[in-house]
Amino acid sequence: MKYIIQLLIGLILRIWYNSCKNRKEIMNLSQKIIFVDTVFSQEVDGEMVLLNMNNENYFGLDEMGTAIWQVMQENKTLQEVLEAILEQYEVEAEVLEKDLLIFVDRLVKSGLIRILNDKC
Amino acid sequence: MIVFNRHIVFQNEETLQTHISHDSLETINVAEEKEYSLQKNFLLKSGWYPMSGREMRYYSSKPFEEAGRIFSWALEIKDTMTLVWDADQRNILYTKKKEYTPQILKFWVLHTFIPLILELERSYHFLHVGSVEVADKAVLFSAFSYGGKSTLTDYFMQNGHAMLTDDSIAIESRGDTYFAVSSYPFHRPFREIETLGYPVVNFVTDPKPIHAVYLLEKSEPDVAIEVTELKGIEKFKAFYYSSFIDFDFMKQERFGFFAEMAKNVAIYKITIPWNIERLDEVYHTIVDRIDPPDMV
Numbered sequence: 001m002k003y004i005i006q007l008l009i010g011l012i013l014r015i016w017y018n019s020c021k022n023r024k025e026i027m028n029l030s031q032k033i034i035f036v037d038t039v040f041s042q043e044v045d046g047e048m049v050l051l052n053m054n055n056e057n058y059f060g061l062d063e064m065g066t067a068i069w070q071v072m073q074e075n076k077t078l079q080e081v082l083e084a085i086l087e088q089y090e091v092e093a094e095v096l097e098k099d100l101l102i103f104v105d106r107l108v109k110s111g112l113i114r115i116l117n118d119k120c
Numbered sequence: 121m122i123v124f125n126r127h128i129v130f131q132n133e134e135t136l137q138t139h140i141s142h143d144s145l146e147t148i149n150v151a152e153e154k155e156y157s158l159q160k161n162f163l164l165k166s167g168w169y170p171m172s173g174r175e176m177r178y179y180s181s182k183p184f185e186e187a188g189r190i191f192s193w194a195l196e197i198k199d200t201m202t203l204v205w206d207a208d209q210r211n212i213l214y215t216k217k218k219e220y221t222p223q224i225l226k227f228w229v230l231h232t233f234i235p236l237i238l239e240l241e242r243s244y245h246f247l248h249v250g251s252v253e254v255a256d257k258a259v260l261f262s263a264f265s266y267g268g269k270s271t272l273t274d275y276f277m278q279n280g281h282a283m284l285t286d287d288s289i290a291i292e293s294r295g296d297t298y299f300a301v302s303s304y305p306f307h308r309p310f311r312e313i314e315t316l317g318y319p320v321v322n323f324v325t326d327p328k329p330i331h332a333v334y335l336l337e338k339s340e341p342d343v344a345i346e347v348t349e350l351k352g353i354e355k356f357k358a359f360y361y362s363s364f365i366d367f368d369f370m371k372q373e374r375f376g377f378f379a380e381m382a383k384n385v386a387i388y389k390i391t392i393p394w395n396i397e398r399l400d401e402v403y404h405t406i407v408d409r410i411d412p413p414d415m416v
Contacts, residue, residue, distance in 0.1 A: 040371075040372050040375050040376070042375065042376060042379030042380075043379075044351075044352055044353070044355060044356075044379055044382045044383055045351040045352045045355070045382075045383070046352070047351070047352030047353055049352065049353045049356055049379060051371075051375050053368075053371055053372070056371075058353060058356050059353070060352050060353025060354075
């Protein structure tokens with residue numbers, strides 16, 4: 001009986017974990033960014049230069065990318081990042097939201113950041 | 121002899137002695153120890169690494185990540201010699217092994233050991249570049265291997281410019297100004313392992329402010345020479361290709377240092393027509409930007 005209870009608990013935990021894991025992979029604006037600790041960044045000539053120590057790849061962010069990166073470092077949700085960038089640039093909110101999510105997705109796929117669902 | 125702004129004295133090898141001294145510089149003596157036990161003096165030992173045609177390994181009493189100004193350590197070059205940095209006395213001790221020669225000692229001390237000492241104690245950061253003096257400033261040449269650094273450095277020297285280095289340079293920051301600290305007075309315009317080349321008389325001994333870094337890019341023999349100033353991430357190519365000392369634990373520090381340098385030093389890409397007949401044209405393209413000829 002004790003063994004069956006342990007199995008059930010393990011199963012529930014696994015379902016919860018997979019649910020969280022899957023939730024992280026679908027981006028939305030309520031999520032926050034985690035910076036990968038092997039990535040270093042420095043601003044040079046208005047561009048953000050990123051070095052991923054894991055593979056020694058360099059990345060460069062243009063002016064908009066740099067602005068987004070800098071705001072993300074203030075530990076905001078993507079919604080807050082969106083609002084901060086809207087204050088800085090004259091751009092339509094819908095367009096910026098779409099571009100922001102594409103940009104963040106690229107950073108995730110390049111191994112530079114991870115996204116966190118704040119409910120997990 | 122003056123090496124990386126230090127006065128280096130090979131106490132026990134007369135053939136390596138020079139009569140050049142400098143009272144205001146730190147003196148580092150390189151002295152033979154007949155017997156020196158690495159195992160007794162150092163707790164930690166690395167695995168063997170290939171370097172300059174031999175195998176070598178590091179010894180230290182604490183991890184290299186903790187290196188600072190007072191950090192003694194050693195390098196064992198298999199079957200050749202051991203080199204010990206005595207940080208308290210600021211001397212280099214060496215013990216001979218069966219393949220030792222004075223010339224090999226000179227190579228390993230000047231080319232490898234002293235740069236490692238100075239980088240680990242954070243006196244400088246090093247780049248693998250060629251460099252000459254133009255109008256009292258240092259010009260640095262960066263490129264891939266076989267990218268033309270040595271050829272261009274050699275051509276400038278033939279035209280009377282003093283050499284800072286044909287292999288590695290120490291970079292020192294003083295506020296927002298970056299200085300190039302010359303290496304050692306030898307020039308090797310040919311590829312041969314474990315040699316420094318022939319002695320150079322026209323050698324810069326004082327640190328010089330850096331005018332610019334030129335990233336050499338090979339091009340077809342007949343194309344026009346173009347000079348483009350690099351910005352942002354493109355600037356890093358010049359430094360990324362020019363890494364000389366590559367400890368993992370120093371990568372972040374070096375990244376930060378060269379990012380700051382990139383904000384304060386101009387970096388240009390210059391296309392180099394792969395045609396020896398046009399080397400003079402490349403030379404004048406660079407020199408005329410720094411020291412324009414007088415208009416008549």
